[in-house]
Amino acid sequence: MSERALRDAIVRWGKSLFERGLTAGSSGNLSARTEQGFIATPTNSCLGFLDADRLSILDEEGKHVGGDPPTKELPLHFAFYRNRPNARAVVHLHSTYATALSCLADVDPADAVPPITPYVVMRVGKVPVVAYTRPGSAEVAPLIDAVAPDHAAVLLQNHGPVVSAPSLESAVFAMEELEETAKLVLLTRGMKVRLLDAGQIADLERNSKLR
């Protein structure tokens, strides 16, 4: 995808996510890999009103080389790119249900999203909870380094979800799946829920073409 097309895609997806209430105010940020480096949403920008010509441009080393000052969550985004060679986009939101899950004291920090439907297994996989750090703090980087080689998505404790994927579109789709699953998990909390069993999960993982 050309840099121009990627800029336009970031604006379109940002608007779509914001208008559907998936992140509020100036919360959340998007980034994507380009041939020369990265494009990211500017800090304190509203995802619903991005300007394609003012998006932040970073070189391969993450140095700000154009556009408005970048999201303060670059250490978070770059930790995914560093650990996942196939990652070409990172999406971070404060979506309500995934964030609610990130606040619960009794979720399994190694596996916060139970496999209740096939699509969360296919698109998202196991989601660990990463210990709380201040938004924008570089202290998140070693925590992501510890989990990102094996996980494309995480919940930042008491903060919100982060998803990486091989394209911006697939990162957004995975984020939407994560949010919808978190909603189902919370809707069915306290009920007797039938999870997918190990055989069903292995079958989904084997049939990676479904992804």
Ligand SMILES: O=C(CO)COP(=O)(O)O
């Ligand atoms: O979600 C956010 C912080 O975690 C938003 O930060 P930015 O406005 O710097 O992108």
Ligand SMILES: [Zn+2]
């Ligand atoms: Zn945030």
